[in-house]
Amino acid sequence: MPALTTSQSSSPSNSIIIQHDSASDFLAVAYPTLRRHEASANIVLAHALKRVTTEAAMAGFQFICDDDVEDWMSCADAQSLAPHRNSESFWLTMWNTSSSSAPTLELVLSCVNWTLGEYPIFLWTPQSQNALTTTWIAPRVAKIAEHLRFCVPSERVFSVFGMTPLVKAFSRYWSDMTGHAIEAEPFYSAYFSYCNVDTFKDSEAVLPEGHRLRRARLADLEQVAQLCKEFADDSVQFPLVIEQARIEARELISKRQIWVYDAQGDISTICAVTRNTHRISAITKVYTTPRWRRRGCAEFLVREVTAKLLYDCGKESVILYVGHENSAQKVYDRVGFAGLCGKDKPAGVEDSLELGFIGTTRGHW
The missing domain is CATH 3.40.630.30 (Gcn5-related N-acetyltransferase (GNAT))
Structure with missing residues (x-):
């Protein structure tokens, strides 16, 4: 993959980044897209749902539609559009705001914690892996990385996980920008797989007695x-x-x-x-x-x-x-x-x- 540049011209046109300091705020705009891609978005969606009430998770967000997202964004406050420090959990969403269509969610970055400490940075996009060209990825990861730099100390970003093309591009850019070298060996190289009623394979094997x-x-x-x-x-x-x-x-x-x-x-x-x-x-x-x-x-x-x-x-x-x-x-x-x-x-x-x-x-x- 060619080196990423930091020039202003590399930024995707007609795009904005919103910083969400609560799971409710994040889900209020991202849920319709996450719902359409529920399997691939499992990490960022499940982590957010754990942070809202059961009623909101099971009912409230189920009724959010794309029109609600457009209304929410038209009323977004200035603070959510500017990077700011947050030592707790937050989410960054990147939107294409072309005037010819409703805002489109292009990229999600989650920076969250749990009982045993901080999670890695998680990156997710609704784009299929085949559609992730260098031309599409480079300006977007550059823009969201630059935003993240103002949200947390660079030491907080100990690792990043997501689809391979996204992670490689983000990591190179982040390393060049912060001076934190990438570890020589990947922490995890994995396949994301699924099983459903059509692929499930039963077995006649019997458990040992007891x-x-x-x-x-x-x-x-x-x-x-x-x-x-x-x-x-x-x-x-x-x-x-x-x-x-x-x-x-x-x-x-x-x-x-x-x-x-x-x-x-x-x-x-x-x-x-x-x-x-x-x-x-x-x-x-x-x-x-x-x-x-x-x-x-x-x-x-x-x-x-x-x-x-x-x-x-x-x-x-x-x-x-x-x-x-x-x-x-x-x-x-x-x-x-x-x-x-x-x-x-x-x-x-x-x-x-x-x-x-x-x-x-x-x-x-």
Whole structure:
């Protein structure tokens, strides 16, 4: 990809950036577009929905339409259009405001935190990956990066995650602008995949006697925490001490967001589902402790959880990210997740990347 320039002429014409200092403010304008792309927008949408009331998430935002967005933008205050510091969670949205049509959402940047600290910067666009040309990407990531520089200290941006072309372009520009070199190795190179009722693959395999697939209970806290720690330690970039793992495990259990493979009281495998929107659920953590590997535990559990989400909960699709070199692709492929193990990649299966920056303050996800 050619080098990005900082010249004013590189900025996309007819575009504005709005800074949203609350999830409600962000969803009030972005929700119609996010709803149309609910699967690919899962990270930015789910993180925002967690920060609003249940009533707003389940009812209020469901009735926002594009006309409401145009009305909102016509009344936007000057502060939202100017970059300003925010040490908490916020979102940047870039809009094409051509006079010939209604405002069009082109790019979202989220800068949010959670129980264990700061999340990476997440980038999302409704554009398909095939449409992400250098000509389209370069001026937009330059403009949103320049805006972000005035919102947070550069040390806050420890990594950025999103579709590969966006992340590569943003990271180069951000590194040149701030002086924070890009880490030599990507933090995460992954496929974004999905499973729905058309791709799901059932199995006639039977669980061993005495083994169960179930939601985790508080009585499982120590075992679940240990597996959460092992999962994080495997990532190298975002390890956890056991005290942090207990905090995460307790939150997952209390919110009923984690399932376990129970081998007669020995928890072999965990499967967490932490990003849920109206039609989409994301499997965000699958881990089998080493002594139980190669026995099919993960496949049993992932298939069970995926089936429950699709058939019992009525989700349109279950999504996940899996590393390019992760052997778990075979498990997910056998369950019915699309475009893995070298197979043709249908629309909706995307290449994703997380790049880190040297000299920053590491968060966790």
